[in-house]
Ligand SMILES: *[C@@H]1O[C@H](CO)[C@@H](O)[C@H](O)[C@H]1NC(C)=O
Ligand SMILES: *[C@@H]1O[C@H](CO)[C@@H](O)[C@H](O)[C@H]1NC(C)=O
Ligand SMILES: *[C@@H]1O[C@H](CO)[C@@H](O)[C@H](O)[C@H]1NC(C)=O
């Protein structure tokens with residue numbers, strides 16, 4: 022009997038421990054497979070235990086379970102907590118502090134008290150129900166009716182926008198965009214018509230042309246019979262990108278992160294919550310939460326924050342990073358605490374670097390079209406996300422979990438599940454991205470003023486590591502690689518900062534699974550690409566995927582430009598506690614020559630060249646913990662001699678690390694002959710004649 026009691030307590034404890042890890046730490050598939058057997062075993066042990074009291078256990082058990090099943094959650098917290106002191110009767114006022122619903126419930130001790138056994142049974146049943154809710158949520162809340170709109174690709178003279186409006190019985194329905202300049206009280210212009218069909222899940226992307234650079238607009242929707250549609254209840258606003266021909270420099274901010282699953286860490290009955298987006302919204306638009314925000318606006322300082330640049334962190338010998346000579350082609354990366362009186366540039370968009378849905382976490386729901394579509398709809402249904410996508414343009418890359426874990430497409434689109442996964446990604450996320458320079462591709466490039474971006478597709482063409490030797494492996498495929506090199510050549514001297522977006526880390530410092538899933542396994546392609554990147558000033562790689570944050574510096578030979586990588590994730594998902602998976606520096610080193618300037622006591626200046634061996638890849642900062650992480654990246658090129666990127670690493674809603682990147686000045690050449698935009702001042706004149714600039718220039 023003792024044995025039975027102990028076995029039951031053990032199984033119960035194990036069950037709770039696994040459930041805790043599964044719902045609060047990592048939603049690993051082992052949890053999904055081991056929870057049902059553990060629960061069944063627990064039930065079995067519970068029912069074969071002989072009665073302790075005179076009352077037949079089965080009848081009362083059922084009764085009590087029902088009673089408990091309906092009572093309040095914290096009640097149960099309390100009972101289990103008390104379970105650790107079994108023989109006592111418990112005064113009900115003596116309440117345990119309630120943290121997470123599961124965190125105090127882990128241990129079950131053997132007990133002969135019937136009441137405690139019943140309480141245990143109720144608690145374990147609730148925990149099991151929680152696991153079922155978490156896993157099966159997309160099935161009983163399939164978001165089929167979700168109505169939404171969002172802004173995608175933004176241009177100086179156009180934008181793409183997505184609309185979903187489910188129809189009734191008809192096979193299709195048409196919805197017209199009405200748009201006008203914001204704050205102008207003009208009449209509404211008829212925009213493009215979105216043809217929504219059941220075939221394409223009632224979602225469509227249209228392009229709105231004929232806009233002015235750096236101008237705010239708003240839009241809403243109309244039925245084709247002229248009725249204004251109820252959603253959005255207030256017109257949605259957006260602001261076009263600046264005219265890249267105006268070389269006045271950039272001053273803007275954008276966000277980057279990856280990896281999200283609604284309601285993880287799990288809370289009961291919160292299946293639509295994506296806490297990472299709640300935190301993003303609070304951070305960008307705090308005024309809406311707290312009615313009295315910091316009186317920041319009063320001390321506006323319009324000048325660029327040039328003052329504290331001299332605070333170099335270089336070695337104790339006065340290794341002066343001479344702006345003109347040797348280290349001019351290096352980033353000077355300085356962690357600083359910037360003065361709070363400096364205004365922040367407005368956040369203009371977010372780049373999502375993949376794992377937007379987890380098709381296979383906590384379970385693989387299936388590989389049919391509807392299953393993939395449902396997971397996208399589920400995210401757009403989230404009020405947390407809605408707060409952000411209704412106000413901020415989103416550009417997407419996909420990663421493996423939009424398809425399946427560690428997916429390597431090997432250029433074969435017909436191998437399942439790519440086609441169905443791709444169709445859903447295309448419909449919900451990719452169509453509103455910038456058009457790829459190559460038809461039908463997911464990689465693309467875009468510009469914001471004098472800043473250039475290239476977003477890679479690291480999944481569709483990558484070789485299967487296990488089936489190829491190192492030299493023949495490709496991550497991007499020939500065509501994408503050619504497009505990337507071409508872009509590099511074009512932006513080299515036409516953009517100040519160049520951001521390259523890779524869903525998986527470019528660095529080889531991450532270990533474990535990253536050794537085969539990141540660029541670490543693609544050594545030849547990576548080395549060649551890195552050689553090219555070292556010839557281009559101000560390259561910053563953005564990545565995600567590892568559920569950790571790290572800033573990494575890549576150093577090249579002699580005159581090479583330093584390359585920086587910022588890897589930030591997850592936006593709203595698990596992180597791995599305790600285990601650390603990042604090496605701090607690569608084994609491979611390069612010889613770097615730096616000039617050390619020493620000032621003698623009599624006033625003379627002596628310059629000596631010092632050759633030092635530095636790691637090819639080196640971690641500047643590593644922060645693993647945090648369920649909610651994103652980078653807020655500010656580009657400031659208003660002072661063309663001192664272009665700066667300020668990176669704020671946001672973790673759980675607060676800034677955990679600041680990095681200031683001092684770029685090298687780039688003498689910009691005009692990007693292309695085409696795409697010359699009319700300066701703002703001509704706008705009114707042309708407006709009077711009813712001319713749409715996009716038709717003329
Ligand atoms: C909209 O789509 C439906 C179904 O594909 C098609 O029959 C209809 O002609 C389309 N309408 C327009 C205006 O393209
Ligand atoms: C327009 O069509 C919608 C349904 O598509 C209907 O609800 C509405 O009453 C119609 N309005 C007019 C003015 O016909
Ligand atoms: C692509 O995948 C399909 C399905 O797995 C397979 O039948 C076909 O042979 C593959 N094609 C190539 C070129 O490998």
Ligand SMILES: *[C@@H]1O[C@H](CO)[C@@H](O)[C@H](O)[C@H]1NC(C)=O
Pocket residue numbers: 509510511513514553554556557
């Ligand atoms: C970038 O420009 C520099 C000269 O300004 C040149 O040496 C380098 O090869 C160029 N890099 C690429 C990738 O075009």
Ligand SMILES: *[C@@H]1O[C@H](CO)[C@@H](O)[C@H](O)[C@H]1NC(C)=O
Pocket residue numbers: 610611612632634
């Ligand atoms: C760097 O310099 C050391 C001598 O200072 C030399 O032994 C080593 O081979 C050099 N490494 C590279 C990669 O050139």
Ligand SMILES: *[C@@H]1O[C@H](CO)[C@@H](O)[C@H](O)[C@H]1NC(C)=O
Pocket residue numbers: 621622623624625
């Ligand atoms: C200044 O000091 C340096 C050594 O620090 C010495 O080599 C040099 O001759 C001195 N110059 C004068 C003008 O004294």
Ligand SMILES: *[C@@H]1O[C@H](CO)[C@@H](O)[C@H](O)[C@H]1NC(C)=O
Pocket residue numbers: 357358359360361669676677678679
């Ligand atoms: C980062 O900079 C901001 C000001 O831009 C400051 O408020 C914040 O405290 C800094 N955070 C850290 C961790 O230094």
